[in-house]
Every structure is written in structure tokens, then in C-alpha cells.
Amino acid sequence: MSPVHLIRGVCTLVIAPFLTFSVSALALMDLLFGRKSEIKAQAFPRFWGRTLCALAGVRVRVEGMEHIDPDKTYIFAGNHLSQYDIFSFQGYFPHDFRWIAKKELFEIPVFGQAMHRVGYIAIDRSHGRQAIKSLDKAAQRIAAGSSVLIFPEGTRSPDGHLKEFKAGAVLLAIKAGVPIVPLGFNGSYEVLPKGKLLPRPGEIIIRLGEPIATDQFKSSDKQALAGELQQAVAKVLEPRYTD
Numbered sequence: 001m002s003p004v005h006l007i008r009g010v011c012t013l014v015i016a017p018f019l020t021f022s023v024s025a026l027a028l029m030d031l032l033f034g035r036k037s038e039i040k041a042q043a044f045p046r047f048w049g050r051t052l053c054a055l056a057g058v059r060v061r062v063e064g065m066e067h068i069d070p071d072k073t074y075i076f077a078g079n080h081l082s083q084y085d086i087f088s089f090q091g092y093f094p095h096d097f098r099w100i101a102k103k104e105l106f107e108i109p110v111f112g113q114a115m116h117r118v119g120y121i122a123i124d125r126s127h128g129r130q131a132i133k134s135l136d137k138a139a140q141r142i143a144a145g146s147s148v149l150i151f152p153e154g155t156r157s158p159d160g161h162l163k164e165f166k167a168g169a170v171l172l173a174i175k176a177g178v179p180i181v182p183l184g185f186n187g188s189y190e191v192l193p194k195g196k197l198l199p200r201p202g203e204i205i206i207r208l209g210e211p212i213a214t215d216q217f218k219s220s221d222k223q224a225l226a227g228e229l230q231q232a233v234a235k236v237l238e239p240r241y242t243d
Contacts, residue, residue: 001200005057009198012055023048024114031117038119039096045118049091057201058084058191060092064208064236068181070095073147074211075173078183079162079233079241080151082192085185088204089149097147100138100172121148139175149183152226160189162242165230167222174219179211182229184236207236 001009027044035041053060068074076097078085090099099115103122106112116122121141124134142148150172152165173180187204209232217225234242 001198005200006198008055008057009200012052012199013197015055016052019048019051021110024111027118028110028114031114038117041118042096044114045090047091049087049089051091052087053084053091053204056084056191056199058088058199059203060088060206061203062092062094062206062208065094067208067210068095073142073145073178075142075176075178075180076147076149076183076208077152077170077173077180077229077233078149078185078206079237080153080156081160081185081189081241082156082194084188084191084199084204085151088185088188089206093206095147097149098141100148100150103134119146121146135172136175139172142172142176142178147178152229156194157189158194160193160241162230162234162237165226165233167226170225170229171219171222173214174217174222174225177215179213180225180229181211182209182232182236183207184209184233184238184241186238186241189241209233209236 023044027041030044031038031041099120100123101115101120102125106116106122121138122134123138124131150169152169153163154166154169157163170180184207185204186207187202190200191202191204192199212229212232214225
């Protein structure tokens with residue numbers, strides 16, 4: 001890594017926590033005392049994502065928006081290569097959406113309150129009745145009009161290659177009954193692979209495929225849908241992530 005890239009990476013690492021807290025506080029204030037609009041408040045996390053990309057020298061391109069209707073609700077399902085999947089999608093994806101996050105994040109002061117107020121959806125990742133209950137609640141929120149992004153692999157790929165999709169992740173799409181859009185993150189692994197701290201400059205291409213209807217699937221079909229979805233995501237990835 002060149003000295004310039006090293007300095008940019010260190011600055012990004014140092015600034016990120018302060019930026020996250022500041023943006024969360026501003027969003028919370030706007031929602032409580034300002035415009036009080038969940039939709040308008042999305043400008044804050046969008047600024048957060050774009051700033052983290054700009055600090056690291058990351059350019060972002062979105063391809064395939066012609067496949068979706070801006071007025072419809074979707075579950076976007078993508079491969080997971082890097083923390084910059086989140087930053088790039090948050091900053092540059094033009095379709096209105098909310099995040100699904102583990103419930104523990106909502107307990108973080110200021111940050112968790114801001115997440116709740118801007119409409120992010122909490123989910124219990126433990127086992128048992130509470131997990132099923134939170135999944136049903138999340139599906140209801142999505143069916144009511146909240147598009148979301150999920151990572152069916154469950155975690156970041158350690159080597160950049162597409163991993164097997166977990167059937168439990170697509171169960172949410174079946175329960176919500178909305179189309180699921182295959183989505184490929186290309187380039188984010190080269191920016192910040194799993195296990196590294198300092199991002200490198202680069203380009204991330206977020207590529208969308210054609211939506212997959214879920215209304216013909218039942219809960220018992222989740223394995224079949226996971227396989228179909230994985231193949232669809234592979235088609236919007238560059239060969240180096242699937243070979």
C-alpha cells in the first residue's frame with residue numbers, strides 16, 4: 001500500500017466511529033425535534049455511507065436499476081465480501097430501503113435509538129420462539145412496504161468467493177411474499193477484505209439481476225429458493241468471485 005493510500009486508510013479508520021456517532025445524533029435530533037420524517041431522515045445514513053467511501057477513495061457504480069420498479073417493495077439479496085458492501089449500498093443505492101440488524105445493535109446509546117427511529121428492523125438471531133417471532137414481525141414490516149437488504153451467506157466471505165446461501169435467510173422473503181432481487185457486490189473485497197482494518201481505494205459495482213417472485217414458494221421450499229437465488233447472484237458477479 002502506497003503512503004498516500006495508507007494515510008487515507010488510517011484516516012478512515014479513525015474518523016469512522018466519530019462520524020457514525022455524529023450522524024446518528026443528527027438523525028435522532030431531526031426525527032425528534034426537526035422534520036420528524038423517517039423518509040427525509042434517510043439523508044443522514046446516506047451521507048454516512050458516501051463519506052466513508054469518499055474518505056477511502058472508493059467509487060461506486062450501480063447497474064441494473066432497470067430491473068426494478070421504484071415504487072415497489074423488494075428484498076435485495078447479495079453476496080457479502082466486505083464492510084464496504086454496507087457503506088456503498090447505504091450511500092449510493094437509489095431505491096428506498098431499510099436495514100435488518102441484530103437486536104443487540106438497537107441497545108447501543110444514540111446509535112440504536114437512531115436506528116429505531118429511521119425505521120431499521122430488529123431481528124433476534126438466537127434460537128427458539130423469540131427468533132421466530134422477530135422473523136414474523138420483520139416479514140410483516142417488509143410486506144407493509146419496507147424494502148430491505150439481506151446477506152444470505154450469513155457472514156463475509158473470507159476469500160472473496162461466493163459461499164452457500166443459508167435457507168433460513170430466504171425464509172424471510174417467503175414469509176413477506178415480496179419479490180427478491182439478486183444483487184452482486186463486485187470490487188468491495190479488494191477495497192477491504194475480511195480481517196483487514198485499512199481500506200484501499202477502488203471501485204465497487206453493485207449489479208442487480210431480475211427479481212424472483214416468491215409467492216409460489218412455501219416455507220418448506222426455502223432450500224430450493226436458496227439454491228435458485230444463489231445461482232442468480234452468481235450471474236451478476238464477476239468470474240473471479242465464482243470460479
